[in-house]
């Protein structure tokens with residue numbers, strides 16, 4: 001399929017480049033991609049408007065919605081016999097992790113923490129992402145989309161790293177719920193936001209046809225967009241939230257859901273709390289063991305915040321001390337260990353100022 005170039009970074013991880021995607025790949029599941037692609041690959045797909053849409057999928061190997069969505073988009077275009085409305089640069093990321101159906105292999109750095117701005121710039125993955133961003137930057141991208149799934153009960157939502165109108169317009173093509181965040185660092189959308197309007201979209205649990213259809217519609221809408229509208233996204237069209245803090249379980253602490261003794265004994269359906277406006281006092285669980293462990297509460301942005309004020313432990317119970325809206329609270333122990341327990345958010349206005357909710 002016309003491999004064009006590809007160099008091995010001095011650390012040994014190679015970015016493969018291809019022109020076009022053979023029809024055969026449109027039927028291959030994410031888990032089987034390793035049989036067809038040699039590794040992380042940038043695929044160029046021709047389109048009418050030469051300024052490309054950059055799309056990344058499978059930065060996390062077990063999050064297949066992006067790949068399925070792109071298959072849907074390309075299949076539909078091919079059946080129509082028309083070229084894409086806009087050229088596309090498609091990055092198919094962690095094929096090795098997809099083979100094992102895991103987010104990241106133990107031997108790898110997280111493919112969505114390794115982009116410019118990363119805390120691990122010496123990692124081979126970071127060298128590859130730097131090379132990739134250079135290539136994409138030279139093509140003057142029109143916009144960038146990174147497609148993910150998550151492990152808890154969450155609605156579909158878009159995330160941006162800037163509050164500029166074009167970024168919000170792009171996000172709004174996917175959902176009215178838009179989360180503004182500046183941490184974690186090293187993510188695709190933050191790196192691409194320096195070049196063009198960029199979003200991360202979170203499409204709920206993997207493996208859903210409905211989620212893939214929604215992501216496909218979004219990619220098609222972005223491909224069809226000739227320019228970003230001049231007018232602002234109307235306020236009533238947008239639920240804007242900001243990540244206030246990231247909740248982590250200390251690496252040496254134990255945790256459980258709905259029963260077994262552990263340092264943190266979270267309620268059974270912790271992820272059911274996601275995206276609801278929770279009042280102070282909402283129960284997250286109780287302390288077990290010696291009852292002396294505390295969650296790590298890390299500011300989610302560059303602002304003044306008293307992270308310790310968010311969770312209270314009175315009487316050995318783990319409760320929200322302040323009103324907040326959680327996201328990505330997960331019941332998946334691997335996600336807790338590899339990433340975090342979840343996020344706490346607040347509503348903000350267009351200037352980034354927090355809106356107090358009654």
Ligand SMILES: [Zn+2]
Pocket residue numbers: 059060063112148149
């Ligand atoms: Zn992900």
